Amino acid sequence: MINNSLKLFFSQYSPPARGVYLVSKALNLDLTLVDVNILSKAYLIPELVSINPQHTIPTLQDGSFVVWDSHAIAGYLVGMYGKDDMLYPKDPKKRATIDQRLHFDTENLFPKVVEAIYPILFRGKTAVPSNLRESIKRSYGFLEKFLKKKVWLAGNDLTIADLCCVSSIKKCKQLPYYQEANQRGLDMLGSKIQERLVETYVRNLTIKND
């Protein structure tokens, strides 16, 4: 379904932006993607800052309505454009479980990704500290427990919890739109991290030899 009024401020390097992109694919919605280079200092484009003072990626503009935070955007897209509520059921118990997973992503998973990756991308660090690696493993352990006896993260059906957390990764890989909507950006982020590690390594060698 093409909706020309839906504009998503997006970056392949942004996991939450890719979460929203996955949701749009699940809904068969065509978004207009505005590619924002979050790796460059010039990413604060006026078009984004004027509608979202927090200037976070992803931000959705639907006509005169603006919403940001990937989880809020995902719920909005299902409510507004879903042919049914399967991806984000209105049933209070089902929704509460999904919301718990989404909040887990906000307060636990994503901050750890940021803590692990940002110092390598932006501050010349070359490794993820071992205590953080342990902490990330604990988070994945929680996800495994959430998944126990369930097909998907919040029950037997795919929901926005899966698409936002992309935690039940093997299942998500089976989705027909997964490669385009997540794997491509994930590979780009992986290559960028490798590139930064090599740059930092070479810079450190040069400093040593000076």
Ligand SMILES: N[C@@H](CCC(=O)N[C@@H](CS)C(=O)NCC(=O)O)C(=O)O
């Ligand atoms: N909880 C937010 C996190 C959004 C976020 O922090 N996005 C990062 C990119 S992955 C960003 O916009 N960073 C630049 C900034 O905060 O100005 C969400 O789920 O959308």
